[in-house]
Amino acid sequence: MESMVPSIVFTPGELADALGALRASTPLVQVLTNAVVTNFTANVLLAAGASPAMVDVPGEAGGFAAVASGMLVNLGTPHGEQRAAMAEAVAAANAAGTPWVLDPVAVGSLGIRTNFALKLRDASPTVIRGNASEIMVLAEAGSGGRGVEATDTVDSASAAATALALRSGAVVAVSGEADLITDGTRTVHVHGGSKMLTLVTGGGCALGAICAAFLSLTDDALLAAVAGHACYSAAAERAEAIASGPGSFAVAFLDALHTLTPAELASTAVLS
Amino acid sequence: MESMVPSIVFTPGELADALGALRASTPLVQVLTNAVVTNFTANVLLAAGASPAMVDVPGEAGGFAAVASGMLVNLGTPHGEQRAAMAEAVAAANAAGTPWVLDPVAVGSLGIRTNFALKLRDASPTVIRGNASEIMVLAEAGSGGRGVEATDTVDSASAAATALALRSGAVVAVSGEADLITDGTRTVHVHGGSKMLTLVTGGGCALGAICAAFLSLTDDALLAAVAGHACYSAAAERAEAIASGPGSFAVAFLDALHTLTPAELASTAVLS
Amino acid sequence: MESMVPSIVFTPGELADALGALRASTPLVQVLTNAVVTNFTANVLLAAGASPAMVDVPGEAGGFAAVASGMLVNLGTPHGEQRAAMAEAVAAANAAGTPWVLDPVAVGSLGIRTNFALKLRDASPTVIRGNASEIMVLAEAGSGGRGVEATDTVDSASAAATALALRSGAVVAVSGEADLITDGTRTVHVHGGSKMLTLVTGGGCALGAICAAFLSLTDDALLAAVAGHACYSAAAERAEAIASGPGSFAVAFLDALHTLTPAELASTAVLS
Numbered sequence: 086m087e088s089m090v091p092s093i094v095f096t097p098g099e100l101a102d103a104l105g106a107l108r109a110s111t112p113l114v115q116v117l118t119n120a121v122v123t124n125f126t127a128n129v130l131l132a133a134g135a136s137p138a139m140v141d142v143p144g145e146a147g148g149f150a151a152v153a154s155g156m157l158v159n160l161g162t163p164h165g166e167q168r169a170a171m172a173e174a175v176a177a178a179n180a181a182g183t184p185w186v187l188d189p190v191a192v193g194s195l196g197i198r199t200n201f202a203l204k205l206r207d208a209s210p211t212v213i214r215g216n217a218s219e220i221m222v223l224a225e226a227g228s229g230g231r232g233v234e235a236t237d238t239v240d241s242a243s244a245a246a247t248a249l250a251l252r253s254g255a256v257v258a259v260s261g262e263a264d265l266i267t268d269g270t271r272t273v274h275v276h277g278g279s280k281m282l283t284l285v286t287g288g289g290c291a292l293g294a295i296c297a298a299f300l301s302l303t304d305d306a307l308l309a310a311v312a313g314h315a316c317y318s319a320a321a322e323r324a325e326a327i328a329s330g331p332g333s334f335a336v337a338f339l340d341a342l343h344t345l346t347p348a349e350l351a352s353t354a355v356l357s
Numbered sequence: 358m359e360s361m362v363p364s365i366v367f368t369p370g371e372l373a374d375a376l377g378a379l380r381a382s383t384p385l386v387q388v389l390t391n392a393v394v395t396n397f398t399a400n401v402l403l404a405a406g407a408s409p410a411m412v413d414v415p416g417e418a419g420g421f422a423a424v425a426s427g428m429l430v431n432l433g434t435p436h437g438e439q440r441a442a443m444a445e446a447v448a449a450a451n452a453a454g455t456p457w458v459l460d461p462v463a464v465g466s467l468g469i470r471t472n473f474a475l476k477l478r479d480a481s482p483t484v485i486r487g488n489a490s491e492i493m494v495l496a497e498a499g500s501g502g503r504g505v506e507a508t509d510t511v512d513s514a515s516a517a518a519t520a521l522a523l524r525s526g527a528v529v530a531v532s533g534e535a536d537l538i539t540d541g542t543r544t545v546h547v548h549g550g551s552k553m554l555t556l557v558t559g560g561g562c563a564l565g566a567i568c569a570a571f572l573s574l575t576d577d578a579l580l581a582a583v584a585g586h587a588c589y590s591a592a593a594e595r596a597e598a599i600a601s602g603p604g605s606f607a608v609a610f611l612d613a614l615h616t617l618t619p620a621e622l623a624s625t626a627v628l629s
Numbered sequence: 630m631e632s633m634v635p636s637i638v639f640t641p642g643e644l645a646d647a648l649g650a651l652r653a654s655t656p657l658v659q660v661l662t663n664a665v666v667t668n669f670t671a672n673v674l675l676a677a678g679a680s681p682a683m684v685d686v687p688g689e690a691g692g693f694a695a696v697a698s699g700m701l702v703n704l705g706t707p708h709g710e711q712r713a714a715m716a717e718a719v720a721a722a723n724a725a726g727t728p729w730v731l732d733p734v735a736v737g738s739l740g741i742r743t744n745f746a747l748k749l750r751d752a753s754p755t756v757i758r759g760n761a762s763e764i765m766v767l768a769e770a771g772s773g774g775r776g777v778e779a780t781d782t783v784d785s786a787s788a789a790a791t792a793l794a795l796r797s798g799a800v801v802a803v804s805g806e807a808d809l810i811t812d813g814t815r816t817v818h819v820h821g822g823s824k825m826l827t828l829v830t831g832g833g834c835a836l837g838a839i840c841a842a843f844l845s846l847t848d849d850a851l852l853a854a855v856a857g858h859a860c861y862s863a864a865a866e867r868a869e870a871i872a873s874g875p876g877s878f879a880v881a882f883l884d885a886l887h888t889l890t891p892a893e894l895a896s897t898a899v900l901s
Contacts, residue, residue, distance in 0.1 A: 120667050120683070121667045121668055121671050123392050124396055124558060125668060128557060128607075131556045131558060132603050136504055136505075136506055137504075137505075138463065139393045139433070140463075140504075141434065142434065142436055142437075142469055145467045145468065145469050145470065148467070148468070149467065152466075162683055162684075163686055165686075166438075191682065191684075194693075195689045196688060196692070197688045231657060232680055232684075232693075233680075233682055283675075284675045285672060286668060328884075329884045330676065330883060330884025330887040330888050331672065331675060331883050331887050332881060332882065332883030332884045333884050335604065335672075335883075336607075339602060339605075340600075340602025342602075343604075344601070385775060385776050395665045396665055396668055396669060396831070399665050400830050403829070403875060404875050404876065408778055409830065410776035411663070411664070411706055412706075412735075412776075413706065414706065414708055414709075417742065421738075421776075438710075608877055608879075611875050611877075612872075612873045612875065612876045612877050615874040615876075616873070
């Protein structure tokens with residue numbers, strides 16, 4: 086089945102235009118995410134040129150989802166009150182046409198988030214982003230990773246990603262050494278990036294927020310997800326070049342996201 | 358009405374003395390704040406010379422408020438249990454005479470925090486700090502900003518700030534390109550600072566905590582708020598001069614807050 | 630009684646072997662900690678070579694504790710849902726033989742955490758880590774510090790630490806200028822480190838997580854705790870040497886934890 090998926094590549098100019106549009110519009114991104122990464126995620130959005138709003142209180146989350154440019158629902162620490170806010174926000178986003186990203190952190194053996202993620206999978210997310218093990222669980226093709234770590238490779242999750250995209254209607258992004266992004270018929274690999282991102286907590290979680298920012302700028306969710314991943318990879322490469330370890334890498338990554346120009350993105354992104 | 362407010366300026370020596378007193382006394386600042394910025398806020402307080410204590414559990418928050426030097430109540434992510442702790446802490450702070458700062462993050466269209474903020478406005482805060490849109494909402498003169506962003510200017514909020522100060526009895530501080538701080542009869546502008554602070558999440562929230570630290574050192578809440586804003590601006594200017602982006606700015610800002618001397622504050626602060 | 634405790638010292642080779650084993654096995658550390666430091670704690674674990682998982686939702690925390698390599702229970706912001714998760718996790722960890730660390734942040738006058746900490750003290754923690762005032766409260770020999778700060782010295786807590794170790798069966802670690810670590814019969818001091826750690830929120834909290842990582846690598850909990858403290862001190866010294874303040878110190882500390890080799894640890898650790 087995988088061999089029937091045609092490989093297409095967006096042009097450098099399309100990536101540059103997407104980043105230019107983000108900078109011009111400062112999309113308002115609602116973030117319902119885990120307690121570990123909320124600060125880093127907000128700073129990543131600010132650095133990239135978006136405006137974060139961590140509205141995850143029941144009674145407020147739905148109203149905000151109706152006016153946000155895009156939204157992230159990340160299940161890393163899904164406490165009861167936050168799960169209620171997420172359900173409210175997803176319903177309101179769908180009613181209002183607000184695009185949203187689902188990040189099913191560490192699904193598999195952890196029952197509460199896994200059951201909740203399966204429900205959200207079937208609630209029309211625009212993008213589902215995770216590591217290979219998480220994507221396989223949502224595709225009901227695997228049993229999960231080791232905590233928040235993937236124990237499966239991106240390649241091994243390729244068929245599951247395509248099946249999940251076709252089933253859910255979402256673009257599915259699998260993070261790894263090269264990221265695989267598919268809408269079920271078109272598949273793109275984003276190369277580059279840095280392994281250092283795996284040594285900074287929230288490295289993957291904030292990527293979901295960046296994708297939510299790009300979703301408000303184009304009707305092509307695949308392009309939005311690819312642009313988000315390409316920006317992320319470009320900034321990570323620049324950061325790794327000057328970092329002395331994961332502490333200085335995280336600092337340099339925020340700086341690089343902020344200073345990355347559309348032209349630089351176009352000239353460095355490697356897709357296949 | 359605004360033209361009737363006399364413009365007064367504290368002397369550089371008064372600002373230097375306030376910072377010297379903070380360093381000498383290490384005030385114990387209780388912080389009930391949003392989940393996004395709690396880490397940055399604690400680090401800002403430590404860098405400036407205060408001792409942060411994030412005590413926001415019902416059953417503990419009130420007892421601690423009675424012994425804290427100052428307190429911050431920030432409504433950025435007002436979950437149910439935290440709102441209960443805030444109500445308990447405010448009552449205890451008022452009973453004990455502990456000065457406290459209210460930061461009404463993103464009030465306007467978000468109902469839960471807005472209703473709660475209006476109640477807290479009428480519960481004798483010592484200082485109210487926010488952006489122009491937030492202050493106008495509390496003065497019942499505006500409808501709020503865009504998420505956590507102001508869509509109104511500091512100048513346009515000047516009359517609202519004065520009215521809010523007279524109504525609430527609090528010193529009101531409006532953050533913006535130049536900060537406006539008023540007790541309803543005296544108004545001070547603090548110039549300088551850095552736009553980079555708007556690219557670091559918690560840039561405004563932590564300023565409220567710094568004001569809470571200064572409140573314990575003087576009976577003049579206007580002087581305390583002005584000193585807090587002046588320290589903040591001085592550190593931000595020093596950080597911007599060496600930063601390559603928002604990541605390195607945040608790091609340099611903490612370093613600058615820590616190394617800023619009273620004499621340097623006195624020589625660089627610009628008030629009007 | 631204190632003079633009857635023999636002073637023993639682990640060899641540099643034993644410390645190096647412990648760090649080598651950590652790097653080789655990437656222990657999976659479950660962290661139930663306070664909202665202020667969760668991000669820094671995860672980054673410290675990643676930098677040191679462990680894999681953090683902040684699983685603190687009731688219904689998930691127990692199942693995860695049964696498979697984690699080690700676990701940290703830190704009482705800095707003990708909200709109701711998290712306390713339930715902690716109780717569930719501790720029971721499961723004990724049933725499965727998962728070693729765990731108790732960090733009784735700011736016990737003393739704060740009733741909810743103090744009562745809860747006393748219960749956890751009696752629930753067979755493998756290590757109890759705190760500052761002098763916290764350890765004295767758990768030993769029922771003191772009334773607590775000032776917020777999260779110790780108001781007692783490590784030396785003054787020495788007898789309390791030994792008594793607490795004998796009573797609880799845990800290794801007890803008292804953080805301070807020199808750290809004191811005892812299992813009730815053997816006592817080790819870890820020298821060095823940096824006072825800058827007290828200016829970074831979570832400096833102590835993340836140390837508890839590092840100890841949890843080492844606990845999975847040896848049956849000698851005293852060696853694990855000493856190795857964790859020695860790594861921490863070595864990284865802090867390297868960071869202080871290049872830092873300009875607490876902001877750059879925190880960044881350099883993460884870099885140093887990541888790049889510290891077993892041989893460097895062996896050559897720089899000072900025990901007595």
